[in-house]
Amino acid sequence: MTIQDFNSLPESRKKEIIVDAEKLGEYRDKDLARYELFQVDDFFVEVKVSFLFRYRKIANSYSISEIPRVYSDSALKLLV
Numbered sequence: 001m002t003i004q005d006f007n008s009l010p011e012s013r014k015k016e017i018i019v020d021a022e023k024l025g026e027y028r029d030k031d032l033a034r035y036e037l038f039q040v041d042d043f044f045v046e047v048k049v050s051f052l053f054r055y056r057k058i059a060n061s062y063s064i065s066e067i068p069r070v071y072s073d074s075a076l077k078l079l080v
Contacts, residue, residue, distance in 0.1 A: 003043040003061050014058045018045060025071045035059065037071045044071075 006014065021038035028034050034049045044067055048059040062068070 001041050003063060006040060006043065006045070007061055011058060014045070015056075018047060018058070021045065025073075027070050035070075037067070 001017075006017070009017075017040055018038055021040045024037045024039055024044070026034055026036040032050065032052055034051070036047045036049065038045045038047065042064075044062045044064070046059040046062070046068075047056060049056045
């Protein structure tokens with residue numbers, strides 16, 4: 001699956017795929033949300049988990065060169 005294929009899927013299908021994906025890292029945005037990074041095939045998916053509104057949604061998808069710096073250390077260590 002490519003990143004373009006993933007992005008064109010309905011939200012419910014994306015969530016099904018994330019269940020089987022490997023979690024590479026996470027960070028917290030104050031006390032409002034937690035962001036988790038998962039690897040799916042040769043791309044990465046960021047999931048936002050809101051503490052305040054109690055939801056979980058796909059936030060972004062990235063190629064390896066686009067991974068936000070906040071994940072770069074944990075993600076790169078696991079990929080090597």
